[in-house]
Amino acid sequence: MIESILDALQFTFMRNALAASLLVSIACGIIGTYVVVNRIVFISGGIAHAAYGGIGLGYFFKFNPILGAIAFSLLAALGMGAVQRKTRERADTIIGVMWAIGMAVGIILIDRSAGYKTDLMSYLFGSILSVPAADLVLMAILDGLIILAVIFFYKELQAISFDETFASLQNVPVNLIYLLLLALIAVTVVMMMRVVGLIMVIAMLTIPAAISGMFVRNLKSMMALSALLGIVFSITGLWISYTWNLTSGATIILVSGFAYLLSLLIQSLRPTQVTFSTKDSE
Numbered sequence: 001m002i003e004s005i006l007d008a009l010q011f012t013f014m015r016n017a018l019a020a021s022l023l024v025s026i027a028c029g030i031i032g033t034y035v036v037v038n039r040i041v042f043i044s045g046g047i048a049h050a051a052y053g054g055i056g057l058g059y060f061f062k063f064n065p066i067l068g069a070i071a072f073s074l075l076a077a078l079g080m081g082a083v084q085r086k087t088r089e090r091a092d093t094i095i096g097v098m099w100a101i102g103m104a105v106g107i108i109l110i111d112r113s114a115g116y117k118t119d120l121m122s123y124l125f126g127s128i129l130s131v132p133a134a135d136l137v138l139m140a141i142l143d144g145l146i147i148l149a150v151i152f153f154y155k156e157l158q159a160i161s162f163d164e165t166f167a168s169l170q171n172v173p174v175n176l177i178y179l180l181l182l183a184l185i186a187v188t189v190v191m192m193m194r195v196v197g198l199i200m201v202i203a204m205l206t207i208p209a210a211i212s213g214m215f216v217r218n219l220k221s222m223m224a225l226s227a228l229l230g231i232v233f234s235i236t237g238l239w240i241s242y243t244w245n246l247t248s249g250a251t252i253i254l255v256s257g258f259a260y261l262l263s264l265l266i267q268s269l270r271p272t273q274v275t276f277s278t279k280d281s282e
Contacts, residue, residue: 029227
């Protein structure tokens, strides 16, 4: 196995793929933890699929689709969050409508775009083996923004994750912090697009964090373990896909899914269950 990995790393596209998987795993470990703890997997899926509208904008107006996806996913995230917090309409209905509108806008704009769309499917299903160096730079920048945001607003994010009422009493701007969290999810979704694709973003965002939540007791440990698991799943999936000539994104998700099922089995056999604590242990 080690020899085959070293052979694969002789190729530039494999080194880029490995770098992309490491960068994405860090973002997923941090933001995926908040997604799982806040139980907002569905809204994360809505943001991911709405981002397809940004892909369509990029194709239609002839600029980098990634930049369009960032803008569109941020608008969708803030729109979903604002409407969800200020109306009595069911949250799942709002998210479903915006999810559908985003996808529809993207499809229509792509239909109206001239030329052949050579890499269109890579945004839907991922194409980690074709990630260029320019995208790696963008991923590194987005990673840095995510880490800085979480460092500066860690206490506020933790507060709204476990008790919004108490956070409000402590003068935490709950609505603004919630919108910040959704914006960070949007940025993370765009990072994952080229690795596993918009269709499978939710799995990569939530599976490592869900596994971590079974075995650790505090938020910081959950983030660290989630990031580590994401790296292991990505590298393992890359190696299997390279060895057996399989689609990389789907292979990474299958590895992650198998690990989740195995974790459920281990958890069921444990005499006592781990109780997640809202207070970080020192």
